[in-house]
Amino acid sequence: MPEQNLNKLIEQYLEYLEVEKNCSLLTIRDYRHYLTRFSQWLSPTSLSPSVKKIDLETVKKYRLYLAHLSRGQGLTLSRQTQAYHVIALRSFLRWLIKNDYEALSPDKIDLPKMESRSLKFLDADQLTRLLNQPSVGNIRGLRDKTILETLFSTGLRVSELVGLNRETINLERREFGVIGKGRKARVVFLSESAADWLGRYLKERLDSWKPLFIRYPKKVDPAVDGEKMRLSVRSIQRIVEKYVKKAKLPMKATPHSLRHSFATDLLIAGADIRSVQEMLGHKNISTTQIYTHVTNKQLREVHEMFHGKGK
Known part of the structure; x- marks a missing residue:
């Protein structure tokens, strides 16, 4: 039976990013942070949740959680940082499907619309x-x-x-x-x-x-x-x-x-x-x-x- 432990699968995915996708250590560190936050939110106890628990309703609740998450001094996560969390989750789900796991299709998860950022440069x-x-x-x-x-x-x-x-x-x-x-x-x-x-x-x-x-x-x-x-x-x-x-x-x-x-x-x-x-x-x-x-x-x-x- 394929592995269903979410934390173990996250580790396998991060190894895939490093070995096969040749991602930088900084990218891997960021993805580890985003996916660990999702795993901890999904299962606040020490028990690792199963990938089967990830459905569209769960993702909607998680995005609501991110929108209200405080990063100290009354500040919330920026829309861009929230988007990074969702991008990491979508990428992880795509990897699961590629490896024949039954998982939520990442195409069902819409990315938040981002305002185009104006380039700030000095004269x-x-x-x-x-x-x-x-x-x-x-x-x-x-x-x-x-x-x-x-x-x-x-x-x-x-x-x-x-x-x-x-x-x-x-x-x-x-x-x-x-x-x-x-x-x-x-x-x-x-x-x-x-x-x-x-x-x-x-x-x-x-x-x-x-x-x-x-x-x-x-x-x-x-x-x-x-x-x-x-x-x-x-x-x-x-x-x-x-x-x-x-x-x-x-x-x-x-x-x-x-x-x-x-x-x-x-x-x-x-x-x-x-x-x-x-x-x-x-x-x-x-x-x-x-x-x-x-x-x-x-x-x-x-x-x-x-x-x-x-x-």
Whole structure:
């Protein structure tokens, strides 16, 4: 008789994502979180529920639970985060059916309609103000300045940035390799400014830890494992938020805003979209094409400002 224990099947599914789908560890971690939350909701006791308990009515109740779930300080999950939970569940159900389990068809579960998100990117003045905020007279400020410069210079995802190790950076060639979404490898290039700040930051590092960007607590044990010193995704987000506030920017910029700024800057300067796709590590060109809506608007403004004015 096929396995019906939900928790065991979730583990098998996560192994499938890692081995056969070649998903990143970050994706697997997220899917584990979403599916574990579903399993715990379905069976609050320690007993693992059966996949047979998952029907359309159960999914409706679960979505209602997600809509009211508090994440602290009176805040609820965003619609996007709720959608991620449903996407993970649908994907899991699709895997069950593919492996001949009797399970609810994922096609019966509608995804919530999401509002199209406007791209947030910084103009040249805002970018300069942001990059000039860190005080580089101490190692933390120097690190933060280097992080901001590297994010804008490379267009890295924040998850890619935190995974960098010192040994992978070639400052002489101003490039390094990175493994992005779907374990896709690409070469990333540094501007002269970013390479200069990276060199200055690494010169001040007195430790021998592998991670490129590390935290600086008040007391540090030199014998501690370097991985424990690596900055997390949330730490990078907080660092960017800190300097966005200091720069008094009229928007809630994030590390991803610097990625958007990188892409729009290249396209406005005349880079072809295929090259930008490669630099961003996008699997599909359609993902990169969202930036053309922004750059087309900018080009229209230039056209209206200058075209025919010399007549």
